[in-house]
Amino acid sequence: MPEQLLYATEVMLNGLMAGVMYSLVALGFVLIFKASGIFNYAQGVLALFAALTLVGLQNGQVPFAHMINAVFGTHVAEFGWQLPAVVAIALTALVMVGLAVLIEKLVLKHLVSQAPIILFMATIGLAYFLEGLGDVMWGADIKKLDVGLPQGISETIESVTDSLFGYGFFIDNLDIVATVVAVVLVSALTIFSQYSKQGRALRAVADDHQAALSVGISLRFIWVLVWSIAGFVALVAGIMWGTKSGVQFSLSLIALKALPVLMLGGFTSIPGAIVGGLIIGVGEKLFDFFVGPMIGGATENWFAYMLALIFLVFRPQGLFGEKIIERV
Amino acid sequence: MKMKFTALVAAGMVAAAPAMADLVIPNLSYRTGPYAAGGTPYADGFNDYFTLLNERDGGIGGEKVQVPECETAYNTEKGVECYEATKGNGALVYNPLSTGITYQLIPKVSADHISLYTPGYGRTSAANGKVFEWVFNYPANYWDGASVAITYLLEQNGGSLEGKKIALVYHNSAYGKEPIRTLTDLAKKHGFELTEIPVDHPGQEQKSQWLQIRREKPDYVLMWGWGVMNQVAVQEAANIKFPMENFIGIWWSGSENDVVPAGDGANGYKSLAMHGTGMDYPVYTDMKKYVLDAGKASGAGDQVGSVLYSRGMYAAMVIAEAARKAQEIAGTPAINATQMRDGFENLEITEARMVELGLPNFGQPFAATCADHGGPGAAMVQQWDATTKKWTLVTGFIAPDMEVLDPLVAEDSAAYAKEAGITERCN
Known part of the structure; x- marks a missing residue:
């Protein structure tokens, strides 16, 4: 195989893997939008908050330590425990459920029947509040996240491709794990929404709020449920991205990577989030590989949006989104 | 009722504004947003040093120092807003810790006659x-850093980089692009091939860049990064098994923050350092007594001695020494911004003075002049040991190649002078 083709193949494979990482973030947006029509601006911050909480719980960090010390003149910092990753993840998932309950009780409940733009603005407020809360609770320093996920080049893939093509491909072990996790997550979400009672209720609310209410489905319960699931998805995304870069406040910016995925895949489709992620991942990486050197590089950020825009022009609802038909 | 309200407002304004006799040194910091992890320790070090002077010495020359903090979130617009909001309170000098904000403030401080101090960053x-009458960036700047890195590599390669490939991974911003010009000239002079690899803000995803490095196999990688870009780059370098001892970051890519997340993978990574780090300096005896143990530490007090804390403290120390010099020249402790500038321009930091300040061998000696606001520009190289989780200095101070840098500085500043209609002074 010619050298350039080998390199392009490697770039494409890495693009697919990167796309999966984007999809993990996009999934959270889709879940909430599908069930409630809310574009959740806070989804990136949810991932940050979940990752901060996970590291804090795992390392036995005292939440609000700085504030406690300032008010009471104490010097508390750590509980002195180191929790196993599984326990810490389970506890963080519970925290995210608690957060979903609070969001519903304190924010969403009061905004029933409001226009989508009001709900969107509420999530902007929520994003900044959660970012501040995360800072006060766990501090702004960068934290190493170690839940035992492998990182670095996959030696097997490198040696197999090397023996086949004379060039060993680079695939990150973390990306492989992320792909497996994404497959499991999407399968679980699909099974849940298709075959469970709550899942059917969730779809009913997504289809028609009023009709769902008329058959006795509790809108408030569905909102708690969907925000809990989105919180869990945010936790998964936070783990993957946090393992890569450490847990820090720029983690909330991963939402920027999810937006073109949503534009392309549609705001209401779980498979759309996955396929959209893959297209964006591959598209931006290949563009940067072929065209980047001619125009100075650093094309990925803007090219992803341009690609999404092109799709949007031809399919405004996204590849898998539901076509909006309004009859007058 | 109306009068009571007016009185309350007036009382509030008096309480909020610094006392007129105080030395006001605003701290344009960032403790929030994607770059908070870098901004927080720097701001803590900056604040703590002035707290030390206030608590131990009663300020500088008997004048208390006020350090009103304004949050910029590393955002240029917010930085300018902070400047506008604080300059009217008798501000003597600004140190915004952002090249983007610095570029915006240069014309403003020149018009308002307030000094801008940008050690190791800025224009x-x-x-x-x-x-640049009102701007000071000693003891070292980006071009010095680029040149020091190349001088170090020359030393490592028996004095020749002929035929070597060096990649520059840089933050795709005004900051990250600063060394390109110098490195291009140095590449011509020393015969190495330079590859420029930009990374867009914030730098969370760098797979393309590091696949390119894996394909092109440069001998060395230099990095001009900040924030998450640093941590991801170090991790990706470890992932592709790039030899970490051949990966060198500028001093803004050389804090504990940048290497800890990658764990053992970061072992051997190098960066430039323009000052010492750690708590093995006599100044920390007083810092502990008057600031930390007294419960007066800035922030959570958990960043003391880290690289960026040390840098914030170093910047505060230089500013304090400039204020002292200004008081000496003006013959009064209650200096104004113009007198403060005179202090900066006549500042001399000797090793003997550093010893007196409790910071022996912490920074390089320098003496500013009317023409020289940049200092000697030397820097050291430090290397990360992932086992002990400590930086170790592997060289002494290395001088930059002024033969290459001087013409570049002259050319760029002449272009600015023409654009801004400035007549050169100091003649």
């Missing part, structure tokens, strides 16, 4: 005091 050619 490099501001080292030319003939053009």
Whole structure:
């Protein structure tokens, strides 16, 4: 195989893997939008908050330590425990459920029947509040996240491709794990929404709020449920991205990577989030590989949006989104 | 009722504004947003040093120092807003810790006659005091850093980089692009091949860049990064098994933050350092007594001795020494912004003075002049040991190649002088 083709193949494979990482973030947006029509601006911050909480719980960090010390003149910092990753993840998932309950009780409940733009603005407020809360609770320093996920080049893939093509491909072990996790997550979400009672209720609310209410489905319960699931998805995304870069406040910016995925895949489709992620991942990486050197590089950020825009022009609802038909 | 309200407002304003006799040194910091992890320790070090002077010495020359903090979130617009909001309170000098904000403030401080101090960052050619009357960037700037890195590599390669490939991974911003010009000239001079690899803000995803490095196999990688870009780059370098001892970051890519997340993978990574780090300096005895143990530490007090804390403290120390010099020249402790500038321009930091300050061998000696606002520009190289989780200095101070840098500084500052209609001074 010619050298350039080998390199392009490697770039494409890495693009697919990167796309999966984007999809993990996009999934959270889709879940909430599908069930409630809310574009959740806070989804990136949810991932940050979940990752901060996970590291804090795992390392036995005292939440609000700085504030406690300032008010009471104490010097508390750590509980002195180191929790196993599984326990810490389970506890963080519970925290995210608690957060979903609070969001519903304190924010969403009061905004029933409001226009989508009001709900969107509420999530902007929520994003900044959660970012501040995360800072006060766990501090702004960068934290190493170690839940035992492998990182670095996959030696097997490198040696197999090397023996086949004379060039060993680079695939990150973390990306492989992320792909497996994404497959499991999407399968679980699909099974849940298709075959469970709550899942059917969730779809009913997504289809028609009023009709769902008329058959006795509790809108408030569905909102708690969907925000809990989105919180869990945010936790998964936070783990993957946090393992890569450490847990820090720029983690909330991963939402920027999810937006073109949503534009392309549609705001209401779980498979759309996955396929959209893959297209964006591959598209931006290949563009940067072929065209980047001619125009100075650093094309990925803007090219992803341009690609999404092109799709949007031809399919405004996204590849898998539901076509909006309004009859007058 | 109306009068009571007016009185309350007036009382509030008096309480909020610094006392007129105080030395006001605003701290344009960032403790929130994607760059908070870098901004927080720097701001803590900056604040703590002035708290130390206030608590131990009663301020500088008997004048208490006020350090009103304004949050910029590393955002240029917010930085300018902070400047506008604080300059009216008798501000003597600004140190915004952002090249983007610095570029916006240079014309403003020049018009408002307030000093801008940008150690190790900002506009490099501001080292030319003939053009940039109100800006100071000693002891070192980006171009010095680029040159020191190449001088170090020359030393490592028996004095020749002929035929070597060096990649520059840089933050795709005004900051990250600063060294390109110098490195291009140095590449011509020393015969190495330079590859420029930009990374867009914030730098969370760098797979393309590091696949390119894996394909092109440069001998060395230099990095001009900040924030998450640093941590991801170090991790990706470890992932592709790039030899970490051949990966060198500028001093803004060389804090504990940048290497800890990658764990053992970061072992051997190097960066430039323009000052010492750690708590093995006598100044920390007083810092502990008057600030930390007294419960007066800035922030959570958990960053003391880290690289960026040390840098914030170093910047505060230089500013304090400039204020002392200004008081000496003006013959009064209650100096104004113009007198403060005189202090900066006549500042001399000797090793003997550093010893007196409890910071022996912490920074390089320098003496500013009317024309030289940039200092000697030397820097050391430090290396990360992932086992002990400590930086170790592997060289002494290395001088930059002024033969290459001086013409570049002259050219860039002349272009600015022409654009801004500035007549050169110091003649």
